[in-house]
Structure formats: structure tokens, C-alpha cells
Amino acid sequence: MRVIQTVAEMQQFAREHRGQIALVPTMGYLHAGHASLMIEAKKRAPIVVASVFVNPTQFGVNEDLDSYPRDLERDKQIATEAGVDVIFAPTAPDMYPKGYLTYVNVEGITGHLCGASRPGHFRGVTTVVAKLFNIVAPKVALFGKKDFQQLAVIRRMVRDLNMDLEIVGMPIVREADGLAMSSRNTKLSAEDRRKALCLYRSIGAARTAFAAGERSVAKLRETAVSVIAAEPAAEIDYLEFRDPDSLEPLETAEARTLYALAVRLGGVRLIDNCILGEE
Ligand SMILES: Nc1ncnc2c1ncn2[C@@H]1O[C@H](COP(=O)(O)OP(=O)(O)OP(=O)(O)O)[C@@H](O)[C@H]1O
Ligand SMILES: CC(C)(CO)[C@@H](O)C(=O)[O-]
Numbered sequence: 483m484r485v486i487q488t489v490a491e492m493q494q495f496a497r498e499h500r501g502q503i504a505l506v507p508t509m510g511y512l513h514a515g516h517a518s519l520m521i522e523a524k525k526r527a528p529i530v531v532a533s534v535f536v537n538p539t540q541f542g543v544n545e546d547l548d549s550y551p552r553d554l555e556r557d558k559q560i561a562t563e564a565g566v567d568v569i570f571a572p573t574a575p576d577m578y579p580k581g582y583l584t585y586v587n588v589e590g591i592t593g594h595l596c597g598a599s600r601p602g603h604f605r606g607v608t609t610v611v612a613k614l615f616n617i618v619a620p621k622v623a624l625f626g627k628k629d630f631q632q633l634a635v636i637r638r639m640v641r642d643l644n645m646d647l648e649i650v651g652m653p654i655v656r657e658a659d660g661l662a663m664s665s666r667n668t669k670l671s672a673e674d675r676r677k678a679l680c681l682y683r684s685i686g687a688a689r690t691a692f693a694a695g696e697r698s699v700a701k702l703r704e705t706a707v708s709v710i711a712a713e714p715a716a717e718i719d720y721l722e723f724r725d726p727d728s729l730e731p732l733e734t735a736e737a738r739t740l741y742a743l744a745v746r747l748g749g750v751r752l753i754d755n756c757i758l759g760e761e
């Protein structure tokens with residue numbers, strides 16, 4: 483596996499392999515969730531490029547940019563095992579040189595859920611993802627449904643800006659006990675790791691109520707909130723039932739309804755979601 487650390491070298495590689503590349507954008511500290519995207523990428527293109535870049539423009543001033551876990555040696559090992567051909571790990575000054583001025587912003591659907599609690603976050607995500615698409619020129623790019631809103635925003639950017647590539651959304655990979663895999667899980671204390679299961683339990687409770695015929699979003703919300711409230715250390719950032727396409731609020735749950743939540747535990751912000759009515 484090759485590691486490319488400059489934008490210029492990545493662009494040269496992309497020119498030589500146009501039409502053959504699948505891209506998996508990540509912020510590194512890889513886990514089995516990332517590996518699932520890489521393994522699927524290999525089925526969709528002869529060359530898999532995984533980017534590892536902790537993108538400063540998507541972090542707010544008081545967020546965890548500095549403490550975000552990083553370990554390129556470990557990432558190389560996991561990426562190699564998952565069949566990645568190239569890791570693209572640029573530096574921040576190479577991606578955003580002094581005097582950088584250009585940003586990509588998707589409106590509307592970025593205003594709620596994670597966009598409401600992290601102002602400017604999606605502007606940073608769409609900017610870096612647009613740059614990665616331009617640098618790597620992939621024919622397909624893969625994203626996880628754990629970041630459900632991010633996937634919707636990227637699909638929208640690709641559609642609105644006529645970007646010529648396919649976007650693939652991949653299922654959430656979970657730990658054996660149900661916790662959604664996330665690089666930030668490593669920042670949880672042992673006690674908070676145990677408490678973090680309340681997110682998955684809340685999803686289970688919402689699913690059970692929906693399967694039993696409950697369609698009132700107020701009632702579903704009450705059920706979902708009560709599971710998180712049973713864990714006093716857990717602080718709800720948002721907990722919403724939405725249309726999975728527009729991400730607009732619903733009063734009555736439909737055949738497919740997005741249940742998405744963000745919860746803070748000991749300073750670590752975790753997200754999870756499910757589509758009620760789907761496995
Ligand atoms: N558990 C998972 N299952 C499937 N895809 C995942 C999972 N976790 C992350 N991904 C996907 O991997 C890609 C890179 O995500 P990222 O590097 O931010 O990892 P992360 O573990 O989500 O980190 P964070 O702690 O920032 O949430 C994104 O498309 C994300 O949706
Ligand atoms: C898509 C992404 C790599 C952009 O920095 C990031 O938001 C992530 O890891 O989900």
C-alpha cells in the first residue's frame with residue numbers, strides 16, 4: 483500500500499488512474515466501520531483510495547480538533563488489511579494554504595440536527611469533501627449511514643453541483659453490544675462506555691414501539707427520551723424523528739422514519755440513528 487502525503491502527488495496519481503478509483507474519506511483512527519466501507523469500495527473499483535485527514539474547517543472553536551485521536555501507523559495496518567491501495571494523508575496547510583478563501587455550502591438540510599448543534603460543521607465537511615473529489619477524481623465514494631445527515635448533505639451537493647460520481651451509503655457497523663463504532667468511542671471512560679449503550683437501547687425502544695403500531699412522534703419521542711433519561715450522566719444534544727429524505731420534522735411516523743440522536747457523555751459527543759420500519 484502506498485501513502486501519498488501531498489495534494490500534487492495525489493492529483494498526479496488520479497490523472498494516471500482516472501475512472502478506476504473508489505474513495506473512502508475518513509478522519510482516521512480507523513475501525514471496522516471504516517473497513518466495511520473500504521471492503522465494499524474494492525468491489526466497486528480496481529483502486530481504493532482512503533483519505534485520512536482531520537479536517538480543521540468542520541470543527542467549531544470549542545470542539546475536539548486538538549484531542550481528536552490520530553495514529554497513522556495503526557491506520558496503515560487496518561487499511562492494508564481492508565485492501566486499500568493508497569492512503570491519502572495530506573497536511574492542513576497543503577489543503578488550506580495561507581489566504582484560502584473558497585467554501586462549499588449546502589443550505590436548508592444543514593440547518594438542523596448536527597448542523598444546529600455544530601454551526602459551520604457541514605460547510606467544512608462539504609468544502610473538504612468537494613476538494614477531495616477534485617483531488618482524487620473518484621468514480622465512486624462511500625460514506626457511512628452512522629453520519630446520516632452528512633450522507634444526505636453530500637448527496638445533495640453532488641446532485642446540485644453536477645459532480646460526476648456515484649455516492650454509496652453503507653450500513654452502521656456496531657460493537658457486539660450494539661454501540662455504533664466511532665473513533666470517539668476511544669475517548670470514553672470505562673464507565674461512560676457502559677453508559678453509552680443507552681443510545682442503542684433508545685433505538686431499540688423506539689423500534690419496539692413503532693413495531694407495536696405507535697405512530698405518534700410525541701409518544702415515540704417520550705419512549706426514546708425515557709431510556710436516555712434513565713442514564714443521568716447522559717445529556718441529550720438532540721433526539722428527533724424526521725423524514726429520511728428531507729430531514730424535516732414529522733408529527734406522525736411514516737413507513738420509513740429517521741430516528742436520529744446525539745448524546746454527550748463525559749464531554750464526548752456520540753451520534754446514532756435508525757430508520758424505523760427497516761431492519
Ligand atoms: N460505525 C460505522 N459504521 C459505518 N460507517 C461508519 C461508522 N463509523 C464511521 N463511519 C463512516 O466512516 C466515514 C469516516 O468517518 P469518521 O472518520 O468521522 O469516523 P467516525 O468513527 O465516525 O469518527 P467520529 O468519532 O468523528 O464520529 C464516514 O463516512 C462515517 O460515516
Ligand atoms: C467525510 C469526512 C471525512 C470529511 O472530513 C468526515 O466528516 C467524516 O469522517 O465523516
Ligand code: BAL
Nearest residue numbers: 509540541603629632
Ligand atoms: N464523522 C463526522 C466527523 C465529525 O464528527 O466531525
